[in-house]
Amino acid sequence: MPRYALLRHTGAPDDPIGCHVDLLLEDGDTCRTWRLVTVPLLNRERQPAVPLPPHRLVWLEPRSAAVSGNRGWAERIHSGSYSGVLPIATDAAVTLQLKGDLQGRLHIAEGYCCLSNP
Template sequence: MPRYALLRHTGAPDDPNGCHIDLLLEDGDTCRTWRLATVPQLNEEAQPAVPLPPHRRVWLEPRRAAVSGNRGWAERIHAGSYSGDLPTATDADVTLELQGDLCGFLRITNGYCFLSNP
């Protein structure tokens, strides 16, 4: 099964809040990635999901490390696997079922992320 991870990313120069969450979904040799304000919680209000460039799969493993290019510090805080298929188009809606630290249906649609009961 493909994997997912959430990273706490601090000190990114383009982040006015100083801390955000990177949501990574394994997609072949890289991970599709979105910036979230907080860790998604079951059935809470949808939050903005900003697409980011693909991240390296090494971030799916437990780690804490400096981000390349002097872009702050990241730490993996949640992880697991997902079922379902990522659409080929990177701007298409995503619906996947997460298993692991977070469980539920993850939906990314119209620039928003939402986690609901399975």
């Protein structure tokens, strides 16, 4: 099964809050990635999900490390696997079933993300 991870990313120069969460979904040899304000919680309000460039697969492994290019520090805080299919178009809606640290139906569309019961 493909994997997912959430990273706590601090010190990013383009982050006005100073701390955000990167959501990574394994997609072949890279990860599709979105910036979230916080970890998505089951059946809570949706939150903004800003698409980011693909991330390296190494971030799916347990680690805490400096981000290349002097872009802060990231550490993996949640992980697991997902079922479902990522659409080919990177701007299309995504609906997947998460298993692991977070469980539920992950939905990303129109710049927002939420986690709900399956």
